[in-house]
Amino acid sequence: MRRKFYVFCVLSWAILASANMFWHWTIWLWIVLGPLSILGLYDALQTKHSIRRNFPVIGNGRWIMEDIRPFLRQYFFESEMDGTPVNRMFRSVIYQRSKGQRDTIPYGTKINTQEVGYEWVSHSIAAIHYDRKAPEPRVTVGGPDCLQPYEASIFNISAMSFGALSDNAIRALNKGAKMGGFYHNTGEGSISPYHLEGGGDLVWQIGTGYFGCRTSNGNFCPDTFARTADDPAVKMIEIKLSQGAKPGHGGILPAHKNTREIARIRLVEEGTQVDSPPGHRAFGNPVEMMAFIKQLRDLSKGKPIGIKLCVGQKSEFVSLCKAMVQTGIKPDFITVDGGEGGTGAAPLEYSNSVGMPLREGLIFVCDILTGFDLKKDIKVIASGKTFTGFHLVRNIAMGADICNSARGMMIALGCVQSLICNTNECPTGVATQKRSLAKGLVVEDKFKRVARYHKETVHAVLDIVASAGLRDPSQLNRGHINRRTSQLEFKRYDEIYPNLHPGSLLKGEVPSQYQQEMQESSTDSFMPKAYVVECTSGLTSVANK
Numbered sequence: 371m372r373r374k375f376y377v378f379c380v381l382s383w384a385i386l387a388s389a390n391m392f393w394h395w396t397i398w399l400w401i402v403l404g405p406l407s408i409l410g411l412y413d414a415l416q417t418k419h420s421i422r423r424n425f426p427v428i429g430n431g432r433w434i435m436e437d438i439r440p441f442l443r444q445y446f447f448e449s450e451m452d453g454t455p456v457n458r459m460f461r462s463v464i465y466q467r468s469k470g471q472r473d474t475i476p477y478g479t480k481i482n483t484q485e486v487g488y489e490w491v492s493h494s495i496a497a498i499h500y501d502r503k504a505p506e507p508r509v510t511v512g513g514p515d516c517l518q519p520y521e522a523s524i525f526n527i528s529a530m531s532f533g534a535l536s537d538n539a540i541r542a543l544n545k546g547a548k549m550g551g552f553y554h555n556t557g558e559g560s561i562s563p564y565h566l567e568g569g570g571d572l573v574w575q576i577g578t579g580y581f582g583c584r585t586s587n588g589n590f591c592p593d594t595f596a597r598t599a600d601d602p603a604v605k606m607i608e609i610k611l612s613q614g615a616k617p618g619h620g621g622i623l624p625a626h627k628n629t630r631e632i633a634r635i636r637l638v639e640e641g642t643q644v645d646s647p648p649g650h651r652a653f654g655n656p657v658e659m660m661a662f663i664k665q666l667r668d669l670s671k672g673k674p675i676g677i678k679l680c681v682g683q684k685s686e687f688v689s690l691c692k693a694m695v696q697t698g699i700k701p702d703f704i705t706v707d708g709g710e711g712g713t714g715a716a717p718l719e720y721s722n723s724v725g726m727p728l729r730e731g732l733i734f735v736c737d738i739l740t741g742f743d744l745k746k747d748i749k750v751i752a753s754g755k756t757f758t759g760f761h762l763v764r765n766i767a768m769g770a771d772i773c774n775s776a777r778g779m780m781i782a783l784g785c786v787q788s789l790i791c792n793t794n795e796c797p798t799g800v801a802t803q804k805r806s807l808a809k810g811l812v813v814e815d816k817f818k819r820v821a822r823y824h825k826e827t828v829h830a831v832l833d834i835v836a837s838a839g840l841r842d843p844s845q846l847n848r849g850h851i852n853r854r855t856s857q858l859e860f861k862r863y864d865e866i867y868p869n870l871h872p873g874s875l876l877k878g879e880v881p882s883q884y885q886q887e888m889q890e891s892s893t894d895s896f897m898p899k900a901y902v903v904e905c906t907s908g909l910t911s912v913a914n915k
Contacts, residue, residue, distance in 0.1 A: 440789060450480050453787070455712060460757040461781055467826035468782040468819035488854045491763055492862075494839030506551070506828050507843055509771050511606060513702045513747040515664075517672020520571075520605045523552035524843055525762060525828050527820075528753045528774035529575050529610070529678070531559025533623050533632045534714045534791075535780075536808035538816075539800045542783055544568035545813065546820025555774065558610050558646065559623070561598060562635050568817070572603045575678070576666075577610040579646035581636035590652040592669055594637075599670035606674040606703070607666055611650070614711025614754050617680040617725040618648050624715060626794050629803055656693035656893045664699050676703035676751075680711065681731035682724075685898040688884075688891035691742040695876070696893050700747055704739070705774065706732045708754025712777045714791035714801055728754035729768065733867045736769030738884070741875030745769075757781075759830025766831075767846040767863065782823035783816050 410426035413419075422429040450459040459480070466473040481488065512519025527547055532540045540562060547554040547570030555573040556565055560582025565572055576583065576595075583595035599607060612618055623632070623644040633640035653659040667675045681687060694700045708728025713721070726734070732752050739745040752770035756762060757778045765773050781787070784798045791801040799811035835843050838850055848863035855861050870881070880888050890898035 444787070455710070455755070456757065456777055456781065456787060461787065464757060464778055464781040464823060468823035470822050473826070484854070484857060486854055486856060489764065490852050491760065491767075491834055491838060492850050492852060493837045496839040497837045498839060498841065500833045500836035502829055504832075507832075509749060509844075511674045511676075511703050511749045511772075513674075513700055515667060515672075515700075516674050516702050518605075518670075518674070519702075520553075520674055522606075522749075522772055523550070523824070523828070524766070524772055524831065525756075525824055526552045526573075526772065526774050527554045527779045528776035529555040529557040529573075529608075529613070530776050530780070531557030531623075532562035532564060532635065533559045533628070533803070534801060536796075536799055536802050536811065537562070537564045538808050538811040538813050539780075539783055540564040541567055541813045542811065542816035543779060543820055544570040544572075545817035546779075546782075546824070547571060549817065550821035550824040552824055553605060555608065559632070560635050560637075561601070561604070562631075566601070566603055569603070571605045572601075573606045573608050574599065574604045575608045575610050577646050578648065578650050579636070579638075579644065580652075581638070581646075584637050588647075588651070592665070595666070596669040599666075599673065604670075604673065606676060607670055608703075608705060609650075609663070609666070609675070609677045609701075611677055611679040612682070612707070612725070613678070613713065614680040614707035614709050614725055614728070615713035616716040616720040617682055617707075617709070619716065619720050619724075624792065624794070626803075632803070655895050656689045657697060659690070660693050660697045660699040663701055674702035676701045676705060676749075678705035678707060678753075680707045680709055681726040681734055683896075683898060684734060685887040685890035686896045687735060688738055688887045689893060689896060691738055691744060691875075692891055693893045694744055695742055700744060702747075703749040703751055703772075704735060705751040705753055706735050706770070708732075711754045728752060728765075732765065732768050732770060737867075737870045738875070740769075740872055741870040741880075741884070743873035743876060745872070759827055759834055762827070762831045763834050763843070763846060764851055766843050767848055767851045768867075769848075771844070778823070778827075779820060782820045784811065784819070 406427055409430070413422040413426035413429060416423060419429070421432055444453065448458050450462070451457055453461065463473055507524055508521040509524060510519050511522050527543055530543075534557065541564045544554050544565055545568030548568045553571040553573050554565065556575050558575050558577025558579060558581055561572065561574060579588065580590045582598055583591050585591045598604070625641055625643040628638070628641055628644055630640045636644065638644050653662045663675050663677075667673070679687070706728065708731055709725030710727055732750070736745065736750055739748055739750070749771040750769055751772040751774055752765040753774040753776070755777070756765065756773045756775045762773045777785075780800055783800050785800050786798055788797055790796060794802050794804055796802040796807060799808045802808055831843060835841070835846065838846070840846065848867060848869065851863040852860050853863065853866060855866075871879070875884070875888065892899055
């Protein structure tokens with residue numbers, strides 16, 4: 371029964387061939403049945419796939435349906451709230467704003483406002499008029515030791531490397547940043563010529579692989595760093611400790627994406643998979659890390675130096691703050707990435723189950739900085755699923771000064787969330803190194819979309835801020851955001867996450883939720899004290915044996 375179709379193909383082909391029935395209407399039938407018969411024979415003889423072996427020809431339909439399943443779901447069956455990692459509602463508003471189309475919605479919200487976790491902003495009876503012609507707010511990044519502070523937009527392009535993205539995607543992002551007056555984070559893949567073509571401001575990210583400033587054996591090279599950091603386009607330097615999608619894992623550049631050009635930019639061997647180490651070699655403890663920050667600041671002639679991390683062991687960040695107080699050396703900014711962050715290639719377990727989500731990580735970092743009286747000198751940047759004005763407002767209310775977006779900017783470029791970034795087959799030319807696909811992304815059209823998306827999103831932020839009776843996003847606080855905690859209750863964020871008083875941790879006023887981290891943290895090691903003692907004891911006992 372299961373091989374009827376295959377048998378039919380073979381017999382029909384044989385009859386047509388033996389009878390020499392090559393009339394005009396049978397030629398095409400013969401041409402179709404012949405290949406199907408050969409395919410069926412191959413299916414029946416191959417040993418890798420049971421379905422194809424048991425159901426020749428027809429069994430191939432399983433793989434065809436698997437291939438088209440994501441597209442059928444996205445274009446025919448998804449509701450506005452469906453679709454992951456970015457749902458259709460957010461994708462749609464990004465497309466609309468980037469294209470300059472109408473972004474209003476009719477007939478009210480489609481969100482279930484009674485669902486636990488629903489969040490909203492408190493507006494004010496004393497709401498004020500928002501003037502769209504007013505200058506966009508800027509945030510000054512640069513602490514006491516910074517000689518070249520930078521005036522940043524509240525919304526910017528998050529870290530995405532050339533190599534992960536195509537040359538045209540990088541060109542469009544950077545040109546859009548120039549047009550809109552916001553910065554473009556290079557990602558850890560270093561600065562390519564395409565990052566410089568558009569004239570946009572750059573944040574140069576230095577990862578564990580030290581791409582663009584490394585020696586032949588992969589260590590940090592001060593000389594190459596100083597030369598690159600001196601470029602006027604480089605406004606800030608970011609040391610990447612970890613990223614949300616794969617914290618503690620290191621970056622991955624697949625071999626098929628490591629072209630000659632990328633290898634030259636990153637100072638690595640062409641055609642090989644390049645795995646960034648999970649940790650840095652330039653420092654081994656919090657005090658050494660502060661010294662590295664000072665070294666980069668000196669080599670860059672006083673440009674803002676920051677760090678990026680996804681919060682893991684909370685005591686490790688407390689250790690960093692203790693080292694800042696002990697040495698007097700502080701980063702100028704800290705980028706907090708959430709565990710929900712995106713990437714082109716990461717193990718499933720890391721994307722799903724490693725790293726603190728942005729909300730908890732951002733609040734923790736801001737609280738600890740405030741408790742050590744460091745927040746006044748260090749700007750905090752939030753990165754992770756930031757797509758709309760509300761997302762920015764919520765992050766700023768929690769304590770962030772600036773927000774970054776990667777996937778939002780990719781969607782503004784035309785990304786359709788086909789979820790094949792790791793295959794080099796991106797259909798929109800965004801996440802690929804194939805010339806035939808990358809050329810489909812027209813820079814002169816897409817850079818305007820990036821700039822428009824940024825502009826309209828910032829306008830949305832300022833509109834919400836004005837509705838809350840405020841004149842600047844910096845006036846937002848946790849009391850402005852509400853969260854439904856049950857079917858019958860909701861709480862303000864400052865009730866769920868009480869603010870610490872500036873300098874309270876220095877005075878020994880430690881809330882119960884932070885006492886363990888304060889006890890475990892040390893400037894001598896990133897690891898909690900209990901882990902260090904346990905590991906040391908274990909090594910000693912092994913040595914004694």
